[in-house]
Amino acid sequence: MNRTYELMFIVRPDMADEDLDKLVAHLETTVTSAAGTVKNIDRMGKRRLAYMVRKFREGIYILMTIEGTGTVIHELERRLRVTEQVIKFLTVRIDEEQKRLDKIKALRDSKKKVSAQPAAVVEEAPAVAETPAADVPAAI
């Protein structure tokens, strides 16, 4: 049963870029070795934290979108907990929410199509009416 998860984690602000690359690559291999897939990695950059975490006032945010089973997440979270540089993480399951959003979007699109057709007719009508009116002064 594959599910989509969103994993956001914060690493210490004084971490070097190379180390961060290494950490992300390491996590990626963890996911793939547990039969999951990494769909997207977004580095959101350094941001001020809302409160102090492990005596840090800011941190580097990273967002990963992962597809896989619960065991993938279990292993990933275990690794994050062990990794010293990671100061906080949060995993959220997003597939059901995404399904709900798609449904709403489809519903809105279908409504838009219905409402768009009469609107187009209305738009055309004044355009037709306008053209003779515009011609009349020109003819005179």
Next chain:
Amino acid sequence: MTDETKAPASTERPSRPYGERSGGGDRPRFGGGGGGGRSGPGGPPREGGRKFFRRKKVCKFCTEKIADINYKDYRLLGQFVAESGKIVPRRLTGVCSPHQHRLATAIKQARNIALLPFAGRAS
């Protein structure tokens, strides 16, 4: 609710800590609590009492059609968090029940990942 409407002074009180904050210009104006005056919200001013017009509060998410309430969107969530860090009750914001439910979940998730403070202002 009915008790609040009986005493005009008590309907005004809950709005003060949330209604007059300085930070964030795009916060929705939270009117007073309760269901407005005896004449109903948006109705003509009642006689004898204070004469002021109270706009009917509407759900921001319904009117602006925001389908996705996400914990990453801390700017949006920040509008529904009081200066103290508390989630503003929906009797003050006018958010509808299903949206308030999702809003609360998102705010709690955002707190967990240090996007929003648990208490006090974001440092």
